[in-house]
Amino acid sequence: MENRVYNFAAGPSMLADEVLLAIKEELFNYHGSGMSVMEMSHRSKGYLEIFEKTKNGLKKLMNIPDDYEILFMHGGATGMFASIPLNLTKGKTADYIITGNFSKKAADEAKKYGDVHIAYDGKENNYTHIPDENELSFSADPAYIHLCANNTIYGTEWKSFPVNHKTTLIADMSSDILSKPVNVSDFGLIYAGAQKNMGIAGIAVAIIRKELIEEADVKVPSIMNYALELKHDSMLNTPATYPIYVLGKVVDWLEELGGLAEIEKRNIEKAKILYDYLDASKFYKSFAEKESRSLMNVTFSCGDPDLDAAFAAKAAENGLCNLKGHRLVGGLRASIYNAMPKAGVEKLIEFMDDFAREN
Amino acid sequence: MENRVYNFAAGPSMLADEVLLAIKEELFNYHGSGMSVMEMSHRSKGYLEIFEKTKNGLKKLMNIPDDYEILFMHGGATGMFASIPLNLTKGKTADYIITGNFSKKAADEAKKYGDVHIAYDGKENNYTHIPDENELSFSADPAYIHLCANNTIYGTEWKSFPVNHKTTLIADMSSDILSKPVNVSDFGLIYAGAQKNMGIAGIAVAIIRKELIEEADVKVPSIMNYALELKHDSMLNTPATYPIYVLGKVVDWLEELGGLAEIEKRNIEKAKILYDYLDASKFYKSFAEKESRSLMNVTFSCGDPDLDAAFAAKAAENGLCNLKGHRLVGGLRASIYNAMPKAGVEKLIEFMDDFAREN
Numbered sequence: 001m002e003n004r005v006y007n008f009a010a011g012p013s014m015l016a017d018e019v020l021l022a023i024k025e026e027l028f029n030y031h032g033s034g035m036s037v038m039e040m041s042h043r044s045k046g047y048l049e050i051f052e053k054t055k056n057g058l059k060k061l062m063n064i065p066d067d068y069e070i071l072f073m074h075g076g077a078t079g080m081f082a083s084i085p086l087n088l089t090k091g092k093t094a095d096y097i098i099t100g101n102f103s104k105k106a107a108d109e110a111k112k113y114g115d116v117h118i119a120y121d122g123k124e125n126n127y128t129h130i131p132d133e134n135e136l137s138f139s140a141d142p143a144y145i146h147l148c149a150n151n152t153i154y155g156t157e158w159k160s161f162p163v164n165h166k167t168t169l170i171a172d173m174s175s176d177i178l179s180k181p182v183n184v185s186d187f188g189l190i191y192a193g194a195q196k197n198m199g200i201a202g203i204a205v206a207i208i209r210k211e212l213i214e215e216a217d218v219k220v221p222s223i224m225n226y227a228l229e230l231k232h233d234s235m236l237n238t239p240a241t242y243p244i245y246v247l248g249k250v251v252d253w254l255e256e257l258g259g260l261a262e263i264e265k266r267n268i269e270k271a272k273i274l275y276d277y278l279d280a281s282k283f284y285k286s287f288a289e290k291e292s293r294s295l296m297n298v299t300f301s302c303g304d305p306d307l308d309a310a311f312a313a314k315a316a317e318n319g320l321c322n323l324k325g326h327r328l329v330g331g332l333r334a335s336i337y338n339a340m341p342k343a344g345v346e347k348l349i350e351f352m353d354d355f356a357r358e359n
Numbered sequence: 360m361e362n363r364v365y366n367f368a369a370g371p372s373m374l375a376d377e378v379l380l381a382i383k384e385e386l387f388n389y390h391g392s393g394m395s396v397m398e399m400s401h402r403s404k405g406y407l408e409i410f411e412k413t414k415n416g417l418k419k420l421m422n423i424p425d426d427y428e429i430l431f432m433h434g435g436a437t438g439m440f441a442s443i444p445l446n447l448t449k450g451k452t453a454d455y456i457i458t459g460n461f462s463k464k465a466a467d468e469a470k471k472y473g474d475v476h477i478a479y480d481g482k483e484n485n486y487t488h489i490p491d492e493n494e495l496s497f498s499a500d501p502a503y504i505h506l507c508a509n510n511t512i513y514g515t516e517w518k519s520f521p522v523n524h525k526t527t528l529i530a531d532m533s534s535d536i537l538s539k540p541v542n543v544s545d546f547g548l549i550y551a552g553a554q555k556n557m558g559i560a561g562i563a564v565a566i567i568r569k570e571l572i573e574e575a576d577v578k579v580p581s582i583m584n585y586a587l588e589l590k591h592d593s594m595l596n597t598p599a600t601y602p603i604y605v606l607g608k609v610v611d612w613l614e615e616l617g618g619l620a621e622i623e624k625r626n627i628e629k630a631k632i633l634y635d636y637l638d639a640s641k642f643y644k645s646f647a648e649k650e651s652r653s654l655m656n657v658t659f660s661c662g663d664p665d666l667d668a669a670f671a672a673k674a675a676e677n678g679l680c681n682l683k684g685h686r687l688v689g690g691l692r693a694s695i696y697n698a699m700p701k702a703g704v705e706k707l708i709e710f711m712d713d714f715a716r717e718n
Binding site for chain 2: 002003004005007009010011012013014015020023024027028029032033034035036038039040041042044074075076077078079081082083086109112113193195199200201202218219221222223224236237238239240241242243246319321322
C-alpha cells in the first residue's frame with residue numbers, strides 16, 4: 001500500500017492496512033456472490049451471514065456474556081445520548097459523571113427527558129483529571145450511572161471504573177472500545193460510535209444486559225427503542241450495512257493478531273514511548289494529569305499557539321496528519337488508536353525531536 | 360468487472376459499475392491524501408470538499424432551489440418518520456396518505472406525537488392503486504400532507520402529485536428519488552433513505568424548504584432536530600461519512616450520463632419492456648393496477664407460491680438475484696433502480712420466457 005500517511009485524526013480515523021486490503025479484495029464480488037457487500041439486501045442470506053459473523057466475532061473478542069445483546073443503533077453516540085434516558089431512566093434520576101465534552105453532552109441530552117444528578121464535574125480542573133471513587137457523589141437511587149471511558153478531546157481515560165454503587169453502570173467507550181480487555185459484566189450498557197476503533201462512521205454499537213430492556217414509553221422514536229431493536233435483531237429498518245461489515249473486518253484483524261490482551265500490550269507500548277518522550281522534553285507540555293492519561297488520545301502542546309499551528313502544518317507535510325488539537329483544548333493531539341502502528345508513533349517522535357531542535 | 364450478477368433486490372441494491380470502479384480506484388488513497396475516505400475526519404479539509412461537492416452536485420442534478428437545504432440525517436427513512444412530526448406538526452394535525460407499508464409506518468410513528476388524519480388508505484384494494492386527487496380527503500388545516508412517492512413492496516408509484524391543497528407536501532421518495540426529474544418546489548420536504556437510488560445504507564437525505572425549519576421542541580432528540588442539524592450543516596455529530604461520499608459518486612455518474620431526464624428515459628424504457636412482456640404473457644400476473652405501476656419495483660407472480668419460489672431459486676442460479684417478492688405481497692418482484700442496466704431486464708425477460716415454457 002503506497003503513499004499512505006500516518007493519520008492521527010480523532011475519528012473517523014485510521015484503519016489497519018489489513019482491514020482496507022480485505023475490503024478492497026471483496027469490493028466487487030463478495031465470496032462469489034457476484035455483488036459488493038454495499039449492494040446486499042440486509043435481509044439476504046449472504047448479508048445475514050456477515051451480520052451474524054460480526055456479532056459472534058465481537059462477542060468472542062470482547063468475551064461478552066450470554067445475557068448481553070449486541071445492538072447496532074443509528075445516530076452514533078449522540079443518538080445514544082438520547083436513547084439511553086428515553087429507554088432506561090424509567091422515571092428515576094440518572095447520575096452522570098462529567099469528565100469532558102461528550103459526557104457533558106450526554107448529561108445535557110438526558111436532562112430533556114428526566115432528572116439528572118451530576119455525580120462529578122471536572123470542569124474546574126479543565127478536564128485534565130479522572131476522578132477517584134471518593135470524588136464521586138451519587139444520588140440516592142439512580143436508574144444508572146453514566147460515564148465516558150475515554151475523553152477524546154482532553155486525552156484522559158478511566159483506568160478502573162467505579163464499584164461503590166448499587167446500580168447500573170453505563171459507559172460511552174466510543175474512543176477506547178477494543179483497545180484493551182474490559183469486564184463487560186461490570187456494565188449494564190457499553191456503547192460506542194464505530195468510527196474510531198470499530199471501523200467507519202454510521203453505527204453505534206450497544207452491548208446491553210438484556211434484562212435492562214423493557215417495553216419503552218410509546219413516545220420513544222422507533223429507531224431509538226431498544227425493545228423494538230432487540231425484537232428485530234437491529235433490523236427494525238435497514239441498518240448501516242457497510243459499517244457493520246467493516247466492523248467484522250476489524251474484529252477479524254484483532255482476533256488474528258492475538259485479541260484484546262495483545263492489542264492492549266501494543267497500545268501501552270505505543271503510548272509509553274510517546275508519553276516518556278513528552279515527560280523528558282523541555283519543549284513540549286503534556287495536557288492531561290499523569291495518572292489520568294489516555295492510551296488513545298495524547299494531548300500536548302509546544303506552549304505557543306503559533307508554534308502548535310506550525311507543528312501541525314509541518315507534520316502534515318511529513319506524512320503525519322491531523323495533529324491539531326480540538327478547539328476546546330487547543331494545542332496538539334495524537335490519536336493513536338488500535339490501527340496506528342508503532343512505526344507511526346516512532347516517526348512522530350522523530351519529527352517532534354527535529355521540530356523542538358529547530359524551534 | 361467479472362462474474363457480477365444482476366441484483367434485483369429492493370434495497371440495499373445494485374450500484375452502477377462506474378460507481379463501484381470509482382470507489383475502488385480511490386479506496387486506499389483518495390486524491391493523493393494518503394488515506395481512504397473511510398478514514399477521513401469529517402472535519403478535515405479533504406472530507407469537507409467531498410461533502411460540499413456531494414451537496415452541490417445533488418443540488419444541480421435535482422435542480423434544487425436556493426431556498427432549500429440538503430440535510431444528511433441519521434436513522435434512514437424510519438428515523439424521518441419520527442423527526443417529521445417532531446419538527447413539523449407544531450401542534451397541528453398532520454395528514455397522511457397511505458398507499459402501502461411505509462406510508463402506514465410513517466403515519467403510525469406520527470400518531471405518537473400528535474393528531475394524524477388519514478386522507479386516504481388503499482388497504483381495501485390491497486395497495487394496488489395510487490389515488491386520484493378526488494379520492495383524497497384532507498383535514499381542515501393540516502400542518503402538512505405526507506405521502507410515499509413509490510411503494511417498494513407493492514410496486515406502485517405516484518405519476519403526479521396532489522395540488523388541490525393549501526399546505527406543505529412531504530414525500531418519502533426513498534425508492535424513486537433520482538429516477539426522474541421532480542419539481543422540488545412542489546414539496547416542503549423530500550426525503551429518502553440512500554440505499555436504493557442514492558448509494559448505500561446509512562443516511563437519509565432530506566431536502567427541505569428552509570423556512571419550515573424552526574426551533575424544535577426541547578424534547579426532540581438532538582440527532583432528529585432539523586434546526587440543530589441545519590445550524591451544524593449536518594455535522595452536529597459525526598455523519599455517516601462514507602455513504603455521503605458514495606452518494607457523491609452516484610451523482611457524478613448520473614450527471615455524466617446526462618442527468619435525470621436521461622435516466623428517466625432509460626427507466627421508462629426498462630420498465631416498459633418488462634411490463635409489456637407481463638401484459639402479453641398468459642403465465643405471469645402483474646400485481647399493481649396498470650395506471651399505478653412503479654418504474655422502480657415491478658411486482659408479479661406465476662400465480663402459484665411454489666412456482667414463484669422455484670422461479671426465484673432458478674433465476675438466482677442464472678445470475679438474476681433477489682427476485683422473491685416481499686412477504687406482504689408474496690410472488691416476485693424485480694427492483695430495477697437506476698443502476699440496473701437494460702441488459703439485466705432483457706436477461707430477466709429471457710429467463711421468464713424460458714421458465715414459462717418449461718412450467
